[in-house]
Amino acid sequence: MSATTVAPAVRRKPPAAVRRRRFLVAVADHSLLIAAAALFLVPVVFIVLTSLMTTKQALSPRLWPEPFAWGNFVDVFETAPLWRWAFNSFLYAGLGTLGLLVSSIPVAYAFSRLRWRGRDGVFLIVLVALMLPPQVTVVPLYVMWAKLDLVGSLWPLIIPNWFGDAFAIFLLRQFFLTIPQEYIDAARVDGCGEIRILLTVVLRLAKPAIAAVALFSILYTWNDFFLPLLYLSDNPDNWVASIGLSQFRSLHQVQWNLVMAATLLVMLPVIILFFLAQKAFVQGVTLTGVKG
């Protein structure tokens, strides 16, 4: 893709002039990238700067915090029940993701490695569910949960995840299709029933895909706003972080510095997760798009 060619076995350092030119070309090549990256970082920089300002300064047009109000990160916990919100988010994300995996893996397996009549037709129906905006089904579902007296709790959010998720099924199925048939045949010959095959062979081989699905699910539930807004708004005890953040304003007027500090704190778990699992994240993202 570049114009330079790789030098043969004997490597001589190119003369300084050439090296300088190459560096300048590299910077020029990358200049657009650097500019774009800078633009992308601008909002993040402002958010961080604002989170370190005093309340008064956050409302003024001044750009650089002076003094640095590190105490904001502590104040946030005093002014809002951030721990409670984080706990609720953890509950939703954790239980939801667990259920999603437990229920979607067998389904994906059935769609990929088991042969049965009508399999591809039914899979098309799964895809249709993927296309559907949640707002279409939201009204009757809300009525159903209200009649079951569960509105205000986290259950309407968690329970559907225990019955399979179209996106997870889709992703896992695509991956399972790539498992070489020999492994499965070998296990069958050994006398394993389907369930054992699933648990031993497939699970081990599909770890990257499962990890990716888990990470996606955690990310999605952690940031979910619409469903929690619908089911939890009248019960502040059960608010998740995303609702808490949006309500943060009206609870304490507009203390933008605290709002930004709270934002960073809410982002923190996900960012940590991302850094620990970077490779799997990227792998998972590409699994969705490229194979699909």
Add this chain to the structure above:
Amino acid sequence: MISESAAGAVSAAPAAALARRRAKRRATWRRRGVVLLFLSPWIVGFSVFFGYPLVMSAYLSFTTYDLLSSPQWVGLGNYRYLFRDDPEIWTAVKNTLWLVAVLVPLQVLFAFGVATMLARAKTGVGFFRTVFYLPALVPPVAATLGFVYILNPATGPVNTILDKLGIEGPLWFNDPAWAKPSLTLLGVWGIGNTMVIFLAAILDVPRHLAESAELDGAGPFRRMGWVTLPTISPVILFSVVIGVIAAMQYFTQAYVAAAVAAGQASQAGSVSTLELGYPEGSTMFYPILLYYNGFRFFQMGYASAMAMLMLGVAFLLTLLILGQSRRWVHYQGAAR
């Protein structure tokens, strides 16, 4: 297997053949049982959380229902109001279609552009990739709050800097002409996922194709148009479909931005009259109007009618895109 049994029926004893057939039938039933078992979560989930609500939604769309009393049949009343009398509905439809026509292409374009640059970059790829991906991890609520703050026309840093440069900054989220573009900026900022997908796809383009094109004298743009784009066209299609689906469901960012920019403080004192889609209806998107009608004004029947319309449009759009795709999407190797 079938030929085997046929041969067996001819040569071996009939009893053995019958036993084999019975065993096979049992195996088939056992296999079907396993399939059903594995599929059971999804079957239950699909019926309860998809099929049932869909049918119920269709039924409720012909009723008036406020959850306090039982639904009352009104026939086509809701649909008549929807298509004739509702002052807000067409604004909502137009705004949502604006997203599909403007936000989605921009997102795909930026994702592709950034991915292309990353693919060509030689140093610091990891760092750059993180920078571009990180915004996608920010919770949408937080990202929106951040952007509304940054783009505050009076005290926000962006307008302050523009002011120092002598430019009169626009009113961003407070100007009906700039509200959707501001949301677009927010949407483009968060293209991390799409960008990484494109990056992987571009890197996946077989080298021999690019190299032979280069040998044939094709410049970088020609190479992109004739080699890269067609090869990654399935990924482009995927991104467009996902983007359109997201645009049709667009809720969180618009809801939060409108409330914050309008300065709604639901506190002591009398009500501050709600301005739907602040400013001037420019951020009134279809899912938001649906939410208001169903859960603020408690017109559940009408909200269901809106949902049915949404379903129809979503279907049509997806079919349209998939149909159009046959012309320009090219699958490598065997047909999928």
Add this chain to the structure above:
Amino acid sequence: MRRVTTAVVLFAAAVLALVLAGVASSSKPSAKAPAGGTKASATTLTVWVGWSARELKEFKKVVAEYDKKNSNVDVKVVGSINDDKIVASLRAGQTADVISSFTSQNVGVFCKRGAWADLKPYLDKDKVDLNQFPASTRQYTEYKGYRCALPLLADVYGFYYNKKLLAAAGLKGPPKTFAQLTAYAKKLTKKKANGSLDVVGFVPTFGFYQNTAGAYQPLVGAKYFDGSGKSALGKDANWQKLLKWQKGLIDWYGHGKLVKWQAGAGDEFSASHAFERGKLAMMMDGEWRVAFVAAEHPELQYGTAPMPVMGAGTYGAGYINGTIIGIPERGKNRDEAWKLVKYLTTNDHALATFSNGIRNVPSTRTSAHSKELKPDKNFAAFTKIFTHPKSATIPITPLGAAHLDTFQSFLAKWQSGKISDLVGGLEKVDEQIDAKMKRAGGGPP
């Protein structure tokens, strides 16, 4: 790969550990008997109110007195409840014992079968005299004869002006007509070097702070509905007078400049409120602002008066609404709840204490004359407006305030200059409101 597994497993383990502790506590709210430190076998009453921060503290003080006097109940107060939450909880079937709302317009929504309970049996049984509540407060606490609420202190809207800024501009006394108001506003406005607004004389934009069409209606004597119950916004010439005045002043400032200034004006219920900081010379606001200024900017030199008037408006009148309080029908302890509501709404001492605390107008005749009320010259103007015979409130509809939302959407476009045919536009709004009313149907049980 292992790091991913570790990360995810740790995450799952942490969640599972928390689940065992958390599942029990993440249940729906219910009137649980509180743990130790409270009275034995006491009924817990949950009260939802819209107040927060300082005002909530004042309310809790009043409630604490009731708590002490009544050993068989334990009252738990939850603040910051807005109307969305109230309505949602009524629909979902789990709610508090006593609910109070700022939006008196929504009484048309609350007074439905299944929502708030009918108070008539309680009123009759305890022989409560409804005439102790002024007529206007009675109007916004019932709908079509179904009484589901009582007033809990009233809100009155009047005129605030910064004495220092007026004196510096050589202006005497508050303006009494809209023409005077306009002249004052122009004189008091100061611009920055780059042309943007620094100090604004008076903001005419609807949707900013407490500027709503509803609050201006008594000042111009305009009518919402005609005799047959149809929306009359396009028919009443007073609306046109009001809107033309408003547009004229907005254009003088420059709509864009005004919006920009508004964005930096400071949140309405914070210490950075534009009027309190001296950036807004005159404004319309409710009587509660007196308490806020005393708490946040006691050094501010300001005065209060009735709002200026024009058209068919009478000077001295103003817009009234107030906090309403009622008992959800599905509440669990309705009898005890009623006793608390009766105390809060009719007991002179309770009303006077609360009024002193949050500077809202007492809602009964006797409490308005109570000796316990602390006099305040700025607050006195509001009690006068409250008792003025022409002061009015918004007519109650089954839509609650939804029809005002439609009007506000129209006004937003009008203010930015996108509507050229005012009367035609108003008539269209009338059609839309009529269609919405028809669709809502509604009415008492």
